[in-house]
Amino acid sequence: MRNTNNLNKNNTYVTIWLYLSLFLVASLIFIGGLTRLTESGLSITNWELFSGILPPLTDKKWEEYFSLYKQIPQYKEINFGMSLVEFKYIFWWEYIHRLLARLASLVFILPFIYFLIKKIFNFKQIALYSIISLLFFFQGFLGWYMVKSGLISNTDVSHFRLSAHLLGAQIILSLLFFSILFRNIKKIHLNFYSYLILSFLIIVFFQIAIGAFVSGLDAAKIYQTWPLMNGHFVPEDVLIKEFSNSKSYSSPSHVQFLHRIIAYFIIFIFSFIFYFLLKNKIVNLKYLFLVLSAIIFQVLLGILVLTSGFKIYFASLHQVGSIFLLFSIIYLFYQASISQK
Structure with a gap:
């Protein structure tokens, strides 16, 4: 009886985990699209994997970010003369996109490690969720690789890299949906x-x-x-x-x-x-x-x-x-x- 209760409990936790991950990745695609449409993707010119978790909290920090943005071609050729208020608008889109990407990655990977320790997955599930975890890491690299293409000589990111980044997110989303549908199907x-x-x-x-x-x-x-x-x-x-x-x-x-x-x-x-x-x-x-x-x-x-x-x-x-x-x-x-x- 206790084993059955534990099994049902674990099953509920995994279901919540997968649906929450699905929602976060879908939200990430939505915010990422708006980041592109508002041309905000180049507003943060450094990767800042850990230090970028917090937004600028002082006027001095805002000026530092704005100063870095002023050095790239997009500002010089398209947004020259942009005010700090206007910069903050595009900054927040990119910041939220990056923050949500970190959150989605942690929400998927950390519980996955916990479930691995608890040994509640079969081999096929471990293989699938491991692939998804690797794709999350690869997406982070691909996102920065995309941003880099617009920092030196171009006023925008490479559309090829943009496409690869979007496809990566859609593939993760699709694999999550596949796993939700087929998780309890034996054959x-x-x-x-x-x-x-x-x-x-x-x-x-x-x-x-x-x-x-x-x-x-x-x-x-x-x-x-x-x-x-x-x-x-x-x-x-x-x-x-x-x-x-x-x-x-x-x-x-x-x-x-x-x-x-x-x-x-x-x-x-x-x-x-x-x-x-x-x-x-x-x-x-x-x-x-x-x-x-x-x-x-x-x-x-x-x-x-x-x-x-x-x-x-x-x-x-x-x-x-x-x-x-x-x-x-x-x-x-x-x-x-x-x-x-």
């Missing part, structure tokens, strides 16, 4: 449909990566029309053959065009997945409609980002929408994988 029935959904998930991850390119290059500030791009399906400054050249992925026009095309491709591919899963009665119709609703919501938000003249709240919702899209696809995969068909 998974992977089938053709499971792999089909996983392939679709990879396409969506690629779209998220391109979306980060759009954000990093401010590509949503051009061609703010839909369905055509200023009267053209393929704008005049986009050459399809140039996509074989890596330089095209640093072109705002090429990147926005690609982001649109992949969105249409996602709708097309999911239409087939919807049909096949429904025809063969693999999952309940409501789970298919959940993914479809998330896709439509994302497409509509993407259109609003453009046609509104790039309103930050639409852009932020668009990024949050990607989280719900990932969750809906992963849940569809879960339903297909526990199906006996």
Whole structure:
């Protein structure tokens, strides 16, 4: 009886731990998106892993941070003459983002170590949670690696590094959601449909990566029309053959065009997945409609980002929408994988 109570207690603790970690990482992605959209990511020019836990508490300390910011190209070329009050606004976004990153890492890693000592995980769970722990550490390095790209000669961070940083966070979030869904499932029935959904998930991850390119290059500030791009399906400054050249992925026009095309491709591919899963009665119709609703919501938000003249709240919702899209696809995969068909 005591062993059963301990087992239930541990199970409850692990459930709370995973859901809290999931919430914190999702919040981190949301705040990180706003940090980028408000162009606040370069306001703290040092890593300060431990010393940066506390914010500036004196006027002298604020002036020190502001003085460091004045030395980078973003201030000299874009924000020259910025007041201390204006600097504090962008500082707080980056500070909260970094503080939340530390909190999310500690909330996941410290309880994991405790659960390891208590020996309540099986080998597969230990392997999965160890990978997630390593990804948290890697994200910290990747975040600083991204910031460094905007401190010397550029006025902004590398969109490639920004994309890698966002993908890292989305992968952690997805693995956490996977672990929550499958934690108490003893046998998974992977089938053709499971792999089909996983392939679709990879396409969506690629779209998220391109979306980060759009954000990093401010590509949503051009061609703010839909369905055509200023009267053209393929704008005049986009050459399809140039996509074989890596330089095209640093072109705002090429990147926005690609982001649109992949969105249409996602709708097309999911239409087939919807049909096949429904025809063969693999999952309940409501789970298919959940993914479809998330896709439509994302497409509509993407259109609003453009046609509104790039309103930050639409852009932020668009990024949050990607989280719900990932969750809906992963849940569809879960339903297909526990199906006996």
